Amino acid sequence: MKEQLNIIIWENPRFEIRVPREPHIDARDGGHIVIYPKARVSYTYKLPKRDRRELIELEAACEKAMLMKLPADHVNIQRNGNWFFLEHKTTKKGVGPHLHVHIYGRSKKSKRQPWGQALKFPDIKTGWLKTIQPYSKKQIILLTKALKNMLG
Numbered sequence: 001m002k003e004q005l006n007i008i009i010w011e012n013p014r015f016e017i018r019v020p021r022e023p024h025i026d027a028r029d030g031g032h033i034v035i036y037p038k039a040r041v042s043y044t045y046k047l048p049k050r051d052r053r054e055l056i057e058l059e060a061a062c063e064k065a066m067l068m069k070l071p072a073d074h075v076n077i078q079r080n081g082n083w084f085f086l087e088h089k090t091t092k093k094g095v096g097p098h099l100h101v102h103i104y105g106r107s108k109k110s111k112r113q114p115w116g117q118a119l120k121f122p123d124i125k126t127g128w129l130k131t132i133q134p135y136s137k138k139q140i141i142l143l144t145k146a147l148k149n150m151l152g
Contacts, residue, residue, distance in 0.1 A: 006034075007140060010147040014038055014051055015058055017147060019140055022129040024121060026112060030072025030105015031135050033062055033143070042081035042097035055101065058151070062103040065146035070139060072105030076119060 010017040016036045023032035035058050041047055047055065059077055066072045081099040108115045122128045135143070 009033070009140060009144040010151060012151075014054060017058065017062065019135055019143070021134070023132050023134050024102070024119075024129070025104045025106075025132070026110070027133045027135045027139060028071060029107035029110040029113065030066055030070050030075065031139070032105065033066070033103045035059065035062065035101040035103070037099055041099050044079060044081075044099060047099070059101060059103065061147055061150045064150065065143050066103060066105050069142040069146050070105055070135075071107060073108045073115075074106040076104045076106055078102040078104065078119075 006018040006020050008016050008018050015038060018034050018036065020032060020034055025032045037047060037051060039047060039051065044052060063075045066075055079101050082097050104119060113119055
């Protein structure tokens, strides 16, 4: 599953929810999904009001799906609008900072991310992402069904 691109598990005309090909949190600890607005903005306030409200609803649905269907005891939400540009040395039209929301599963039993502590990620160059177990096909199906049931 790691060799695949990000998997879109839900979408509508304004947003996509994806399973990243290289998750930041191990599937055994609850895993990792990301919400992407289709509008190219780098800040939440730049989204239309309707989309800002919908983003909160999508975050809530992702939380619930992860807590119901995966081995997550809790979730953390992190909004970023700056990192996409790191993948592209030059800014072109349609490329650059892009708001996205990480939903991270948290487990009381995690050995990598101690319970009650802030998430910590080593430098990407260390290759640590290659050691993280992604979701299984079954887990992706469970998440997809849960989100479709909640969001349509």
